[in-house]
C-alpha cells in the first residue's frame with residue numbers, strides 16, 4: 001500500500017480527498033491529512049455566514065466521521081514543519097515523522113498584511129479563518145458596549161474587502177472601505193461600473209474612500225485611526241485588512257522546490273512541483289505564473305493531481321482558466337466574466353447604464369459580432385449564468401447583441417431555454433458538472449428529481465450560484481420527457497400547494513387530520529402542517545386558535561418567538577396613525593411588564609421579551625384599551641404604510657392616511673402564502689415607499705395609480721403598474737381580485753413579486769385577469785374576499801376570552817413557575833437576552 | 839452551557855426508578871406538546887393522539903440551549919416520530935433523540951406511560 005500525505009486541510013485539500021476516495025483504485029493508497037487549524041476543512045467561500053449564525057459545523061465540508069469512514073487519517077492542530085526529500089519524510093509540529101510515496105501540498109494562502117506602521121495594534125484583523133471572525137465579533141461587541149456609534153474600516157475594496165465591509169456593517173459598526181486604487185474591485189470592474197457599484201454601496205450605508213494610501217495606524221495600544229496624509233485621518237476603532245493574499249509556500253522554500261519570484265510553488269500542468277513526487281494544488285500553487293485566488297481552479301487542480309497519482313497521465317490542467325466571478329453580497333448584484341476590460345482592437349463593447357437604478361451592464365463582442373468575449377454586470381446579475389455559458393461555450397449571439405443586456409421595456413429579450421446549451425456546457429464550475437451530466441441523470445432514469453440530481457452529481461453544492469440553472473435544467477428535462485414536474489409538499493402529501501388548496505376546498509376539509517386521512521400519509525411534519533393551516537385560513541379565515549398544534553410556532557402563540565424563547569407583542573396601528581392617549585396606554589403596558597420597546601420598520605410599536613405566561617394578560621390590557629392583533633407573526637397582512645398626504649402635506653393630492661387605514665382594516669387578518677405589505681403615498685414623492693410593497697397606491701392628478709408585486713427584503717423589487725388614475729372603489733375592487741388570485745395560486749412562502757415573476761405573461765397577463773376579467777373569475781374572487789373580510793375576528797380577543805385557548809400560554813403544564821433558564825442583560829435603558837455563546 | 843445539558847441523559851424503560859405523575863391526560867393538547875417540570879429538569883412531553891403514542895425528551899434544544907422543544911411541531915420522518923425545534927427547525931427523533939436533519943448531539947429521551955387518566959414520565963433518579 002502506498003502512502004499519500006496531504007499537507008493542508010482547506011477547501012482544496014479536502015476536495016483532493018473527496019475526489020480520491022471516489023476512485024476505484026483508492027484502496028491501494030493510504031491517505032493521511034495534516035491540517036494546521038483546529039477543525040476539519042470548512043467552506044471558506046461562505047465564511048461570512050458565520051457572522052449570522054456562529055455555526056461552525058454548518059460550514060464543514062464534511063464531518064470528522066467522513067474521514068474515518070473513508071479510511072483517511074485526519075490530524076488537526078497538526079502543522080507540518082519540514083519536508084525531508086532525501087528520506088521522503090515529513091515532520092510535524094509535535095515532532096512526529098511520517099513517510100510518503102506522494103506528497104500533496106495544499107497549504108493555501110494567508111491574508112497579505114502590508115508593512116504599515118502600527119498594524120500590530122489591537123483591533124486590527126484579517127479575514128481568513130473562523131478564529132479571525134470570532135476575534136472580530138468579540139472585539140466589536142466590546143467596542144459597541146463602550147460606544148454604540150463605533151466605526152470600523154476595511155483596508156481593500158476588492159471582492160473580499162466588500163464582503164468584509166458588509167460583515168462589519170452587520171455587526172453594528174459604522175463601515176468604511178479604504179481602497180488604494182481610484183476605484184472599487186479594480187481587478188474585475190471598469191471605471192464606470194465601479195462608480196455605479198460605489199453609488200449602490202453608499203446607498204446601503206457603506207462609506208467609501210478611494211485613492212487612499214495608508215501611512216500609519218494610529219493609537220496607543222489599540223487602533224484609534226488611520227492616517228493617510230498629514231491632515232487626512234479617519235477615526236476608526238477597528239480595522240479589517242483585506243489587501244490580497246500571499247501563498248503559504250514556506251515548506252516549498254525550505255526544502256528547495258522551485259519557487260516563483262513573488263512566491264508560490266511552481267507547478268506544471270500535471271500539478272507536479274520541481275520534485276515529481278511532490279504535488280502542489282490550490283492557492284499555494286503557481287501555475288502559468290499565476291496564483292488563482294478562487295476555489296474552482298483549485299478544485300480542478302485537485303482533480304488533476306488525483307488522476308496523475310492513480311496513473312491517468314493524460315489528464316492535465318487546461319491552460320485557459322476561467323476567472324469569472326460573482327460578488328456574494330445580498331442585494332448587491334455584481335458579476336464579471338471572461339475579459340471584462342477588452343482593448344478596442346479586439347472587439348466592440350455594448351454598454352447600458354442607468355445610474356438612478358444603480359444599473360450597469362457591459363458586454364464585449366468580437367469584431368465580427370459573433371462571439372461574446374466577456375462582460376460586467378452591476379445592479380442586476382440575473383443573466384450572469386446564461387451570459388457566462390454563452391461566453392464559455394462560444395455560443396452564437398442574437399443578431400442584435402444589445403438585446404442581451406437591454407431591459408425588457410426597451411426591446412431586450414432574455415435567452416431561450418437552458419436546454420439550448422450544448423451538452424458540454426459547464427453548469428457548475430465549482431464541481432465541474434456539465435449540462436449533459438445533469439440532464440443525463442434524469443434521462444437515464446437514475447434520478448427522478450432535483451434533490452436526486454444534486455446528490456448524485458454534486459452540482460450546486462459548493463457556492464450554490466448555479467442552483468437556479470440546475471433547477472431549470474431538471475424541470476425542462478422532466479417536461480421534455482413528458483413527466484410532470486411535481487412540486488410535492490413533503491413526504492406526507494404527493495401534491496403541490498395549489499393542488500392541495502383545490503382538494504381542501506372541493507372536499508370542504510376543515511382539520512389537519514381530516515386532510516391527512518383524505519389525501520396524505522403518516523403524521524405530517526413541520527412543512528405540511530403550517531401549509532395546511534395557511535390554506536384553512538385563506539379559505540375560511542380560520543384563526544390559529546382553532547387548531548393551534550398544526551401551526552408554526554409564531555402562529556401557535558400569536559406572537560413571534562425571540563432569541564431566548566420569549567415573545568414579541570405588536571398591536572395593530574393601522575396606517576401608522578395613533579393618538580397621544582393611545583401612545584400613553586402603550587407606554588404604561590410596556591413599562592408594567594418590563595418590555596423592551598422599539599418602533600418597527602413597519603411604522604408601529606413592538607414590545608419584546610414577553611414571557612409566554614404573560615402574553616394573555618398583556619393582550620387583555622391592550623384589547624381592553626381598544627387595540628387588536630397586528631398579525632406581525634402571521635403570513636398575513638402586516639401593515640399598510642402611509643404618508644401624511646393631503647391631510648397635512650403641502651404637496652399631497654389625496655387623503656393617503658385615510659385610504660391606508662381603510663385598506664389596512666379591510667385586509668387585516670388575511671392569511672396568505674407569505675406576508676403581504678401595502679403602502680399609500682399622497683403624491684409621486686412616494687414617502688410611504690408604496691412601490692416597495694406587495695401593493696402600493698400613489699395619488700396622481702385624476703385618481704390613484706395602483707402598483708403590485710413589490711417588496712424589500714432579500715430580493716428587492718419595485719412594484720409594477722397595474723392600473724392608472726382609478727378611484728377608491730376601483731382600487732379596492734382590483735386589490736380584492738389580485739390578492740385572492742395570488743392566494744389561490746402561489747407556492748408556499750412565495751411573496752407577490754416572485755409569484756408575478758413566475759406568472760406566465762407577467763404583469764400583462766395579470767392586467768387581463770384583474771382588469772379585463774379574461775378568465776371570467778373576477779366575481780368569484782371578489783366574493784371570496786368579501787366573505788373573508790366578513791369573517792374577520794381578532795384572534796387575540798378570541799384567545800383571551802376563551803379559557804381553553806388560554807391554556808397553551810404557560811411554560812409548564814404542571815406548575816405555575818416560569819422558565820428558570822431565562823437571563824436578561826441590561827441594554828441602554830432597557831433589557832435584552834444574553835448573547836448566544838455557541 | 840454543558841452543565842445544562844449534563845442534567846439530561848436518556849432513560850430506558852428498564853432503568854426507570856421513579857414514575858413521576860406529571861399531569862392529567864387532558865391537560866396535554868392532542869397531537870401537540872407541553873413542558874413538564876420535574877425537580878430541576880424541564881421535560882417536553884408529546885401526545886401523538888393519531889397513533890396513540892406518547893414521547894418525552896429534554897426541553898432544551900442542543901442547538902442554542904433554549905428551553906423550547908415542547909413548543910415545536912411534531913410529526914414523522916419516514917415513520918420515525920419527531921419534533922421540530924420552533925427556533926430553527928432542527929428535527930429530532932423521539933425514539934432515540936438523534937438529530938435527523940443535521941449533526942447536533944442527540945437529545946435525551948424518557949419513557950412515558952399512561953395509567954388511569956394520568957401521564958407518568960420515567961426517571962432513573
Ligand code: SRM
Pocket residue numbers: 560561562567568570598599600601602603604605606632638639675677692693710711712713714715751
Ligand atoms: C420588527 C421588525 C424589525 C424592526 O425592528 O423594525 C421586523 C422583524 C422581523 N422580520 Fe422583518 N421586520 C420588520 C420590518 C420589515 C421590513 C420593512 C417594512 O415592512 O417596511 C422588511 C422589508 C420589506 C418587505 O418585507 O418587503 C422586512 C423583511 C423581512 C423578511 C424578508 C422578506 C422577503 O420577502 O425577503 C423576513 C423573512 C421572512 O418573512 O421570511 C422578515 C422577518 C422578520 C421576523 C419575523 C423574523 C422572525 O421570524 O423572527 C422578525 C420578527 C421580529 C418580531 O418578533 O417582531 N422580515 N421586515 C419590523 C416589523 C414591522 C412591523 O411593524 O410589522
Ligand SMILES: Cc1cc2nc3c(=O)[nH]c(=O)nc-3n(C[C@H](O)[C@H](O)[C@H](O)COP(=O)(O)OP(=O)(O)OC[C@H]3O[C@@H](n4cnc5c(N)ncnc54)[C@H](O)[C@@H]3O)c2cc1C
Pocket residue numbers: 007008009010011012013014034035036037044045046047048078079080081106107108109127128129160163248251281282283284292293294295296298326328
Ligand atoms: C471570506 C472569503 C470569501 C471567499 N469567497 C470566494 C468566492 O466567492 N469565490 C471563490 O472562488 N473563492 C472565494 N474565496 C477564496 C477561496 O476560499 C480559496 O480559493 C480556497 O479556500 C482555497 O483553498 P485552499 O485549500 O487552497 O486554501 P485554504 O482553504 O486556505 O486551506 C489551506 C489550509 O492549509 C493549512 N495549512 C497551511 N500550512 C500548513 C502546514 N504547514 N501544515 C498543515 N496545514 C497547513 C491552513 O491552515 C488551511 O487550513 C474566499 C475566501 C475568503 C477568505
Ligand code: SF4
Pocket residue numbers: 643644645646649650651652653656681682683684685686687688
Ligand atoms: S408623498 Fe410626500 S410629498 Fe406627497 S403627500 Fe406624501 S408626504 Fe407629502
Ligand code: FES
Pocket residue numbers: 899900901902903904923924925926927928
Ligand atoms: S435552538 Fe433549536 S434549532 Fe436552533
